[in-house]
Amino acid sequence: MKDLLKWIVDEGLTEGADYVEVRYQKFYSTEIEVRDGKVISATPGIERGIAIRALFKGGWGFSTTNDISKEGLRSALKIAVKMARQASTDTELVTLAPATVVVDEVEVPVKEPLEEVPIDEKIKVLLEADKSARGVAPSIKATSNYWDYAEEKLICTSDGTELEIKNSWVFFGIWAYASEAGLIQSYRDRFAMLGGFEVTEKMDVQGRSKRAAEKALKLLKAKPAPGGKFTVVIDGVLAGLLAHEAIGHASEADSVLRGISVLRGKLGKTVGSKYVTLIDDATVMGRFGSDFYDDEGVRAQRKVLIQNGVLKGYLTNRETAGKMNLPLTGNARAQDYRHPPIVRMTNTFFQPGDMTFEELIEDIKYGIYAKGGRGGQVSPAEGVFQFGAQEAYLIRNGELTEQLRDFSMSGFILETLKNVTGVAKDFDIYPSFCGKAGQIMRNTCGGPHMRIENIIVGGRA
C-alpha cells in the first residue's frame, strides 16, 4: 500500500501540484447499543478509504473515495489536482510552514486487539453495565452505548514524510433515566481510553453505570434552577467544557486567520485573570485525545495557550503556521479518510491552582455550584458560549444547599476568563467528541474546580 501511496504522491507532482498529501486508512469499528436489557443494535464494520489533498497556487483540492482500486486512486488524484487548480488564485499563495520530514512507525499499545475479541463479549460488558444501572431502583431506565475503533493509517507527503500509525480506542456512554409521579430526570456519563479491549477492565464500567443511575434518582428531588446572573463554581468537567468550548475553539488558528475568532490580535495580551492557565497536550499516553503525529505528519506536542491570563499561542496546522508565522503545534486532525485535516484540539485543560473547594465557596453569599457537562456550544466569531450542567446546587452563605435541575449557563469568552476569581488544586478530565466543520473528533477536556463571577444562568424558576 505504501508504494501505491508514494506513486500517487509522485503522480500528483507530475500533474503540477505544489504539494500532495495522501492518507490511507483502514478501520475496524463496532457500535453497540443496549436499552433496558435489550441489545438494540450491534454493528461491526471494516472500512478502507483514501484521502488526497493537493495544493496548487494558493488553492486546495481534496478528494476522498473508498474505491481503492488503482483506477479509483488515479481518478481520485486527478480530481484532487483539478479541484486545486479550480480553487487556485494569483492573489494569495499558500506557504506551508516547513515541517520536519519523518519516516516512522508508531502504535498505541494493545494487549487485546479489538478485532479479535468476539462481539458477544463486548455485548456482555454492556449488558452488565445496563444491569448495574437498572439495579439501583425499579424506575430506572438506561441506554448504554459501546463504541470501539481500531485504525491503521498511512500518511505520505510530497515533502518525503512517511508514517504508519496504529490507533485503538474504546468508548462508553451511559444514560440513566429515573422517574417518579410523571417527572423524569436523566444523568449521563461517558468514559473512554486509548488501547485495546483490555482497557475496559480499568474503566469501572459497572460502577460508573450504577453511579449514573443514583445521580438520576437524586435529580428527581431537585428544583428548577433560577435565572439571572450568579457567581458560579464549576467542577473540573465543566471547567473542561469552558476550556474547550469557550477558549479552545477561539484559539484554533484557522478561525483566527479567517477573522472569526475573538482571540485574533490578542497574542501576548491579557485575556483572562491570573488564575487562568490553559494547556493543550496531545502527548499523554492513553488519554482519549492523544496522538503521536497529526494528519499532516507533524509530531504531537504539549502547548501552553494561556499562561496566568496572557495569551501565549494558537493551535496551528502547516497552512496557518506558515501564513501567520507561528510555531507548528501538530493540531491538524481529520475524523477519517472522508475528511481533510483541520485545526483541532487534543486534550485541553486548565492548570490546577492551590485552593481547596471549601475555600472557593466560603465567601459566596448566594451562588451556584454546577457539576458535570450536558454538552456545550460556542460561536468563536461572536465570543459567546452556552453549556448545560448535569447537577447544580445553590450556595448560601458559603454552604451547599438544595439541588437544582435544568441548569445551563452562558457568557462572553473574554469577560468570563477575566471573571475567574479562584482555582482549586483538584483536577478532573472527561472524554468527548467535538464537532467542527462536519467532522467529529475524539478529545478530552478538563481542569480543576473554578469560581467565576457574573455568569448568566438560564433557569426558569
Place this chain on the structure above:
Amino acid sequence: MELIEAVKFAVEKALKLGADQADAYASKTYENSIQATNDKIGGIRDRRATSEKIEGLGVRVAVGKSVAYAYTTILEEDSIIEAIKTAIKLAKVKEPDPDFKSLPSVKPPAKVEGIFDESIITPPVDEAFEQVRQVLSQAMEANPNFNTVISGYSFAWAERAIANSLGVEVSFKESMTSTGVYIIGEKEGLRSLGGKSEESRALKEVDIEKCAEEAIKYAKIGLNKAKIEAGEKTIIFQPEALVGLINYAFIKAVNAYNVQEGKSYLTGKLGSQVASEKLTIIDDGTLTKGLMTTPVDGEGVPSQRNIIIEKGVLKSYLYDSYTAFKDNRESTGNASRQFRSAVTVAPRNHIISGEVVKKDELIGDVKEGLLVRGVMGAHSTNIATGAFSVLANPAYVIQNGEIIGQIKGCMIAGTFQELLMKYAAQGDDVVQKGFLVAPSIKFEGVRIAL
C-alpha cells in the same frame, strides 16, 4: 455491481446462508463543494474545493427473532458475502427480541417529484467559484465594519437501493445543492454575525445573491447594541433557529422508540392537547421537491404524509416497522438508514402550519420582543421533561415593530410543551432548513433571562 443488483444479491445470499428474513440497503454518494473567505486583512483567500465519492452496502438479517446488521464498502460478491456471514453469526449469539415480528412487506413506492436534478452530476465548479468571488467582494464593501465574509457551494447527489426478502426492490436517485454567505462585523467591541444559507434539490434553485443580501442585512443590524429587560416577551423564531430546537425538543419526543421506552415527555399523550389549537404539524415524505422526499423510507416502506399535531392535538408518533409492529399499527415511513448503521427513526419534511400573517406584520405587531435567528445548546434539552435552556444567538430586539439592534447573552428557558402552547402566529416566508419546512414563527409570553 449496480446497486439494485447488489442489494438483490445480498438478500438472496442471506437467505441461502441461514437468515429467515433479510434486507439490504446500498448507496453511492457524490459530493463536490467549494469554499472561500474574504478577510479584511488578507483579502480573498482560503479557497478550497473538495470531492467525495463513497459507496457501501449494509445488510440486516433476522434469524428467528434475533436481528443483526453488518456492512461493507466494497460492492463485490465476496465482500458482501463476508458481511452477511458476520451478521448471521452475530444474530445467532444475540438474545432473541420478542418484539421483533417481521421486516416490512412490499407495497408500491410513493410517486414523488422533483428530487433529482441530473445537472448536479457535472457541477459548474468554475462558475460557482466566480459567483463566490463576486459575493465575497460585494459583501465586504457593503459596510466598513465588516471584517470577514465566508461563502461556498455544495453539489451532492446519490443513488440508493433497497431490497428485502418479502419482495421490496426499489432504487432511486436524489440530488441537493446548497449555498451560503456568512459575514462577521465588529463595531465598538460588539461582534455581529449575519448568515444565510439555502438548500434545494435543483441546481439552479438556490440564490447566492439573495443569501448575501440577507446576511448583509443582519450583519448590519447586529452592529447596533440594543437592550431588553428580562421577563416574559414575544419571541419570533426564524427557521434557522427553530430547526435545532425542534429536532432536539420535539422530533426526539415523537420518536416511537423514546415514546415506547417511556423516555419522552409525550409518552401517553396521543389525543391530548399538547400545543396551541392554532398549530398543525405534518410530517410529509412525499412533498414535491422536499429535501427529505423519497419514494420509500430506509427499509422500503412507501413515503407518506402523516399528521403529527392537528390543531394542537397530538395525533401520531413517528414509526419505523419495528416500533409500528410493537404498537400494532402501520409504519409511518420514518425509517432512516445509512449503510453503516442500524435503522433509526427520523423526520421527513416536517411542515409547520397555523395562523399565517405577512412576515412584515408578524414583526410589525410586536411592541417589545425578540427576533431569534439562532439558538445555542438545543442539544442539551432533556427529552424526558421537555426542559430546554438555550442561548438566543444571534438575537435582535424588536421595538414598536422595528428591529432596532442586537442583544447578547439572552437565554430562553422553559419546557417545549409550554412553548408549543404559546404559539401565536407565523409568517408567509416559508423555507426548508434541513427537515423543517417553516416560516418565521411567533410565540407570546416566553420567559427570557439576561
